[in-house]
Structures are given as C-alpha cells and as structure tokens.
Amino acid sequence: MLAIPLKKGYENTGLENTDAVKGLAPVANVKIYREFIFARLNDTGESFEAFFGDSLSSIDNMIDRSPEGKLVLEGAPLRYMHNCNWKMLVENQTDTCHPMVAHESSAGTAVSVWEKEQAKGGPKPMAVEVYAPFMAPYEFFEGMGIRVWPHGHGHTGVTTSIHADYSAVPGYFDQMVEAYGEERARAILGENRHNTVYFPHIMIKGPIQTMRVFRPLAADRTLVESYTFRLVGAPDMLFERTLMYNRLINAPTSIVGHDDLEVYERAQKGLASDALEWVNVQRLYEPGERHDVTETANGTSERQMRNQFAAWVHYMTLDMAEPARVEAAE
Structure with missing residues (x-):
C-alpha cells in the first residue's frame, strides 16, 4: 500500500485483502x-538440473578460466538489431560451412593484407589472431x-x-x-569450445568470455545483446582480447x-517466397537420429x-492434445 499513489481512491474496495496489494x-x-541467475516463470516444468544437464560444463569452463573461479560482467552490452527471425541467428551459431565463404570479403581481405605485412617482421596483431581463423578451410571445421x-x-x-x-x-598459465x-589447469585451458547454444536463445564463448542473448521482437526482427566478462585475477590482456573480439565480430561496427x-x-x-515450402537442414543426417x-x-x-528445431517443436506443442488419427476413406 505504501507504493500506491493517492491511496484514498481505494477506500472500501477491499484492496488490502487482494493479491494486488502485494505488488508483482x-x-x-x-x-x-555459479552466480548466473536462472528463473522459470511457470510453476510447472522441468527442473534446472534436468533441463541443462551436462551442458552446464560450458559455463563451468568459462568461469574456471579465472584463477579465482569468478567472472565480472563489465560494461553494458553491445546491442545490434537484425531484421530476421531469431531462430536464424541461433542456428547460425553452429553452422560451420559459411565462415570461409560469407566472411571472405571481410576477414579474408584482412588476412591477405596481413600476409603481405608479414615480410616486414614483428608479432601478429591481436586483431589478426581473432579474425584469421574465420578463413580456416572446411577440413578444419569438419575435424x-x-x-x-x-x-x-x-x-x-x-x-x-x-x-x-x-x-x-x-x-597466465x-x-x-x-x-x-598443472593437470587441471591444462584440462581447463585445453577445452576450446567455439559456440555453445543454450536453447532457446543464449550463446556463450567460454574461451573468449562473451555471451550473446537473441531477443525476439517480431517474427522478422531480433535484437542481439553481446556481453563481455572479465576473468577475476587473470591478466588484463585476456580482457583486452575479449573486448576486441566483441567489437570485431559482434558489434554494429563489426567487420565480420x-x-x-x-x-x-x-x-x-x-x-516470403512460395517457391519452396521447406528449408533443408539434412546435412550429414543419419536415419534414426535422436534428440534426447x-x-x-x-x-x-x-x-x-535439427536438435534445436526438435526442441522448438517439442516445447511449442507441449500443451497440445494428441492429434486425432484420420483414416483414409476406402
């Protein structure tokens, strides 16, 4: 009641006996x-442990890269608007057939310039280390x-x-x-996962300490928020690389x-075209493939x-009754 303006307007209404008086x-x-806060708004559903299971190992690895086992969120996220459906952004995080093609004019050009500069000697710039791997061949991504x-x-x-x-x-080592x-340190730093997707719309990069959240605003509009973390107790150069990666790859000013x-x-x-009804995601599909x-x-x-879309279908139809079977007339 203390937060309600002009409280006398509610006299004799019984407001004090309702749930509304308690606020949200x-x-x-x-x-x-590990200091990340997760919430489930629905009173029913899978538990946190059941939903995430072993996938939490990616969060563990990102945090364990700090000598003190802690991350600090630094600064506001970079925000980047995309005129497309959110599911496109999520599926792209595990598409490894596009980097050497889609990024040839950006990362590829930068790599070409660096190759010419190598003759002059000197260390490879941090920026080159960040975007050069985008031009790795198919064989690298397959392996x-x-x-x-x-x-x-x-x-x-x-x-x-x-x-x-x-x-x-x-x-750092x-x-x-x-x-x-030494054994545990080598195990932590030897785990170099690229993109970890947490369904439905979170992606983290443990080795570079970034997190992206894909926020659907409309069927064809998605806001991407890119967060950066500092490894507590680690050298500043690691955070410098994190910031550089986020600017070069995830920002509105990105070259990639x-x-x-x-x-x-x-x-x-x-x-929007009526030419084809389906989008094919059958690459390396094997009959009997399961998603559990x-x-x-x-x-x-x-x-x-396919794993992502299987989950999407499952959760979108979870409350639907079993469809009736219709027998074809003879």
Whole structure:
C-alpha cells in the first residue's frame, strides 16, 4: 500500500485483502548457478538440473578460466538489431560451412593484407589472431566436431576451435597452475569450445568470455545483446582480447558481423517466397537420429540445427492434445 499513489481512491474496495496489494508476484523457481541467475516463470516444468544437464560444463569452463573461479560482467552490452527471425541467428551459431565463404570479403581481405605485412617482421596483431581463423578451410571445421545435448543445447568445437591458437598471455598459465594444479589447469585451458547454444536463445564463448542473448521482437526482427566478462585475477590482456573480439565480430561496427547480417536478411526475404515450402537442414543426417541424447558428430553437420528445431517443436506443442488419427476413406 505504501507504493500506491493517492491511496484514498481505494477506500472500501477491499484492496488490502487482494493479491494486488502485494505488488508483482515473486518468481518461485529461481536457481543461482555459479552466480548466473536462472528463473522459470511457470510453476510447472522441468527442473534446472534436468533441463541443462551436462551442458552446464560450458559455463563451468568459462568461469574456471579465472584463477579465482569468478567472472565480472563489465560494461553494458553491445546491442545490434537484425531484421530476421531469431531462430536464424541461433542456428547460425553452429553452422560451420559459411565462415570461409560469407566472411571472405571481410576477414579474408584482412588476412591477405596481413600476409603481405608479414615480410616486414614483428608479432601478429591481436586483431589478426581473432579474425584469421574465420578463413580456416572446411577440413578444419569438419575435424573440430560438434556435440549435441538433450533439450536443444549443443556446441561446436569438440576437439579444437577458432579460439585454440591465440598467443599465450605472459604469467597466465602459471596463475592457473597455482590455483588448480598443472593437470587441471591444462584440462581447463585445453577445452576450446567455439559456440555453445543454450536453447532457446543464449550463446556463450567460454574461451573468449562473451555471451550473446537473441531477443525476439517480431517474427522478422531480433535484437542481439553481446556481453563481455572479465576473468577475476587473470591478466588484463585476456580482457583486452575479449573486448576486441566483441567489437570485431559482434558489434554494429563489426567487420565480420555485417556479413552474417546480410545473409540473415536475404534469407528472411527468401522465406516470403512460395517457391519452396521447406528449408533443408539434412546435412550429414543419419536415419534414426535422436534428440534426447548426448552425441558428437562431424563439425560441419547440421545436427545441432535439427536438435534445436526438435526442441522448438517439442516445447511449442507441449500443451497440445494428441492429434486425432484420420483414416483414409476406402
């Protein structure tokens, strides 16, 4: 009642005996996992543990890269509007057949300039280390693998990724060894997952400490928010690389992100055509493929896209009655 303006307008209405006087209803199902806050608005549904399962290992790896086991969210997110459906952005996170093609004019040109500059000597600039792997060949992406988990989650980069060959940061490994021991430190830093998708619309990059949230605003409009984290106790150079990656790849000023944006918008327009009813995501499909299991596959497989859409169908039809069977008339 203290927050209600002109309270006398509610006299004799019984407001004090209603739920409205308590303000917003509290969220009953809240889980704090390693300082990330998760909430389920519905009173029923899968538990946090059941929904995420082993996929939480990607969050663990991102946080464990701090010698103190902590992240700090630094600054406001970069916001980037996309004129396309949100599902396009999510499925693109595990599409490894497009980088060397879609980004040839941006990252490819930058790499060509660097190759000419190499003759002059000097270290490879951090920016080149960030975008050069986008021009890796198909064989690289095939070999790095893809993993799917139940409930639509999955990640690229099982054996290696575009983040695996960054220059060592002086003193960082020694800090990790002191914190975790050498074997554990090598295990943490040797896990270089590319993009981890948490269905329906979150993506994290553990090795580079970024998180993107794809916020649907309309059927053909999606706002992307890109967050950056600092590894507590780690050298500043790691956070410098995080910021550079976010600016070069995920920002409205990006040299790489605009390639993707162009593809998204063209694809969205293409969906308005009546020429083809279906979009094919059958690359490396195997009969009997299931979406309630954890599996690894070829890195250029569209396995995670199918996993994503299987989860989408499941949750969109969860409350629907079983459709009636209609027998064809003889």
